[in-house]
Amino acid sequence: MKHYDYIFTGVGLAALMTVDQIIKSGKFAGKSILLLDENAKQTNDRTWCFWENGKGSWDKILTQKWKYVLFRNETFSRKLDLEPYEYKMVRGIDFYEKILKSISLQPNITFLNQKVIGYNKSAGKVVVKTDSANYSCQKLFNSIYDQIQVLEQKKYPLLQQHFIGWTIKTEIPVFDPNVATFMDFSVPQKGNTRFMYVLPVSNTEAIVEYTLFSKDLLPEAEYGEAISNYLSGLGIADYKILEKERGAIPMTSYKFWENNTKNIIHIGSAGGWTKASTGFTFKNAGKLSKQLVTFLQEKNNFRGFHQKSRFWFYDLLLLDILAGKNELGSKIFSAMFKKSKPALILRFLDGETTFWEDLKVIWQCPKGLFIKALLRRIF
Structure with a gap:
């Protein structure tokens, strides 16, 4: 059984941001690091958006940014000037390629496409089991979200931010590429919190997303029907669907960090890194990954990492x-x-x-x- 200093189970946003910070710090060249995920991260499977004041580390891979966003409901509409912030968008594939290229240049980091089955503590180490091998490590960073532990408790509610988004291209100019629609609650609510989210990248192309904050997911066809009706209401009839994206982000104040041990830390959605009230993850993960890597240089017990506010x-x-x-x-x-x-x-x-x-x-x-x-x- 091969041994590593650090193993990351799940190679999503939080894991890649943390590894990126490990590389940038220059303090871990002597540490052997293994990344495990069944997904090779070679497709554009998601889009992240975040607001930022001034230039940032991800500016070179931005697809678009906006100084203005629109908020709307059934009775009023407000165009918001975000000054001094800008609302920025990063495509998943561009993010993966940037980080994985950096990882490929590090002789001490290995990325294997294997499905993680589970892990356990053994003789002061952590043993990780995949569908094809076992590995041991001193420190485990787990970002595989386990919904069961949240569902089994009753103290903290669990909602989902669930959505389907279409990237569409129209025949004629219909979008304002300078203004993103942040939340449009003018759509029928049907007893839930439902809104449309529009990210125009040109006057003929945009991501149009139907989003809910609720407990239960919808049948897939219902999301598509809502998007079609919304586009029709905007007078958009002639368009081509270029890509589809689907997701469900947990929204809960469950104390994930209480499951951390001396040598195991839960990161990303599995560690409560998602902003519980909005589902935003990208910026939060950026902050926490930096803090975690600084913590790792100074302390040895993951139980002390989280600070509740x-x-x-x-x-x-x-x-x-x-x-x-x-x-x-x-x-x-x-x-x-x-x-x-x-x-x-x-x-x-x-x-x-x-x-x-x-x-x-x-x-x-x-x-x-x-x-x-x-x-x-x-x-």
């Missing part, structure tokens, strides 16, 4: 509300975006506001809903 509790209250009354999502997000300064909202969602700034954002939301949710949590 008040923003975790804010997310919990929102999810409590949506778990009980899922149809209220439009009302809550509309109240937040109707009058608040866009830059303040984005800093709040990033967990970078002061407590008094938190109150400015929260005060815009339906107060009764959050007070009731707070009281339920306290008592």
Whole structure:
């Protein structure tokens, strides 16, 4: 059984960002590292978006960026100037190629396309079993999400941000490539939190995505029907579907980090790195991967890595509300975006506001809903 210093089970966003930070640090050249995933990461299987102030490390692989986004519901529409931020988009394949190229140049890092079956602690080491071999390591970074552990507990609700997106190309110019549609709640809610998300990359091409924050997924045909109806409502009838993307992102304040041990850490969605209230992962993973690699240089026990903040509790209250009354999502997000300064909202969602700034954002939301949710949590 071959032994490694570090093994990554699952090679998604969080794992690749962490390995990228390991390489950039220049401090781990003497460590043997194994990456295990059944997927070779050679297809464009997803799209990530994030907001950022100024130039960033991913600018060279951006597909598009926007200074303006649109928020809309059935009664009002607001074009938001994100200054000083820009909303940026990265295609999965471009991200994979950038990181995997860097990994291929490192003699101490190996990437094997094998399916991980499980892992366990044995004699002070961690043993990982795949469909074709066993490996041991000193430190395990696991990003394979286990929904069962969340479903088996009742303290923290679990919703899904689930969606299907179409990349379409139209015959005539119909999109404004300078404005992304961040949330369009004007679509029928049907007892859920449902919205459209539009990312134009030119005046004839865009990703159009039907997204829900709810407990249960829909039949596949229902997503497509909603997108078709939305495009028809925009007067778009003649178009070609270039690509389709489907996903389901867990939204929960479950304390994943309590499952960490001295030598095993859960990262990505498996570690609670997804922003629970919005499903945004890319920027959060970037922050946490840097922190993790710094931590790894200084400390030896993964139990001490996670630091809980008040923003975790804010997310919990929102999810409590949506778990009980899922149809209220439009009302809550509309109240937040109707009058608040866009830059303040984005800093709040990033967990970078002061407590008094938190109150400015929260005060815009339906107060009764959050007070009731707070009281339920306290008592």
